[in-house]
Amino acid sequence: EVQLVESGGGLVQPGGSLRLSCAASGFTFRKYAMSWVRQAPGEGLKWVSTISATGGTPYHADSVKGRFTISRDNSKNTLFLQMNSLKAEDTGVYYCAKGNWELLAAPFDSWGQGTLVTVSS
Amino acid sequence: DIQMTQSPSTLSASVGDRVNITCRASQSFSRALAWYQQKPGKAPKLLIYEASTLQSGVPPRFSGSGSVTEFTLTISNLQPDDFATYYCQQYLTWTFGQGTKVDIK
Numbered sequence: 001e002v003q004l005v006e007s008g009g010g011l012v013q014p015g016g017s018l019r020l021s022c023a024a025s026g027f028t029f030r031k032y033a034m035s036w037v038r039q040a041p042g043e044g045l046k047w048v049s050t051i052s053a054t055g056g057t058p059y060h061a062d063s064v065k066g067r068f069t070i071s072r073d074n075s076k077n078t079l080f081l082q083m084n085s086l087k088a089e090d091t092g093v094y095y096c097a098k099g100n101w102e103l104l105a106a107p108f109d110s111w112g113q114g115t116l117v118t119v120s121s
Numbered sequence: 122d123i124q125m126t127q128s129p130s131t132l133s134a135s136v137g138d139r140v141n142i143t144c145r146a147s148q149s150f151s152r153a154l155a156w157y158q159q160k161p162g163k164a165p166k167l168l169i170y171e172a173s174t175l176q177s178g179v180p181p182r183f184s185g186s187g188s189v190t191e192f193t194l195t196i197s198n199l200q201p202d203d204f205a206t207y208y209c210q211q212y213l214t215w216t217f218g219q220g221t222k223v224d225i226k
Contacts, residue, residue, distance in 0.1 A: 035215065037165075045157075045165060045208050047215040059215075062122075095164055107155035107212050109176065111164035 002026040002110040004096045009115030016086050016119070022079040022096030022112055030054075030074040033099040033106060036081045039114075040092040048094070049081060052104055059104075064090075086119045093117075123148055123211050127218035133226040134199055142194045142221045144209035149189045156185055156194045157208045159220075165208065169194065196223075 008020040020036070036048040049070035050059045058070045069082040079096055093114040099106035124147040134140050144154070152172040157165040167176045169185040172192055182197045196203055204225055209218040 037217075044206075044220040045159070045210075045217045047210075047217060050215055100167070100170060105153055105213050107167055107170040107210065108157075108165075109167045109170075111166075113164060 002098065004098060004110060004112035006094065006096050006112045006115035009094065009117045011118045011120065012086055013121050014087060014119055017082070017084045018086065018117060020081040020083065020094055020096075020115060020117075024077045024079065024096075024098070027098070027110075029072075029077040031102050033102075033104050034070075034072060034079045035097045035099070035108060036070060036079075037095045037097055037108070037111075038090075038092045038117075039095070040089070043092070046092075050104065051079070053102060057104070083117070086117075088119050091117060091119045123150055123214055123216055125209055125211055125216050125218040127207075127209055127221050129221060130219070131222045131224065133224055135226045136199055136201060138199045140196045140199055140223060142207055142209075142223075144187075144192045144194070144218050146190045146192075146211060150211060150213055152188055153212045154185070154187070154192045155210045155212055156183075157210065158203075158205045159208065160205045168207075170212075199223075 003025045005023045035050040051070045067085045071080045096112040097108035098110040100109040154172040156169040159165040173185040206222045
């Protein structure tokens with residue numbers, strides 16, 4: 001059974017940093033692209049970042065480009081999201097998601113339970 | 122970037138109804154279109170991909186159609202468990218629609 005478990009969320013002041021982690025199990029992690037999706041309170045889903053299976057190709061939404069960095073450690077089956085220069089509008093639940101097949105252009109067939117990030121003074 | 126626009130934003134329906142949710146893209150692309158269901162406090166669930174392929178384990182009352190710039194999610198014989206919010210996503214650049222909430226009439 002695929003399991004994705006996010007951690008690292010919390011309360012941070014504007015301008016601060018957080019590092020989210022997603023521990024993966026139940027599938028061959030190194031073979032699949034992985035992504036982060038966020039959801040502000042009461043709002044819809046917003047794609048944040050995607051990284052290729054090998055980790056060599058990261059993609060970020062314009063709203064986080066230059067501030068967030070997605071990475072992965074295939075030896076530890078873990079996905080990361082380093083978030084710097086955080087803004088109030090970055091507040092929300094952050095989900096880790098797995099691609100449905102071994103290509104970047106893939107729907108997300110498994111999701112974690114999410115971790116809440118709150119940016120507030 | 123390809124922008125996705127869903128309609129309606131909210132849909133009121135009754136058990137047994139057939140409902141349609143539309144997703145329009147700002148430019149044409151392949152059939153790299155997925156539909157997700159999300160219930161309050163839960164992670165989204167993949168229902169359909171490649172515009173019309175049902176994800177394993179999803180009931181056949183869910184179906185998808187469309188291509189180019191217009192796509193539709195149809196739920197036939199709406200069940201109590203189907204009241205939720207639905208999102209489309211083009212997964213070439215992973216953009217989501219803004220969501221359609223299906224609530225009880």
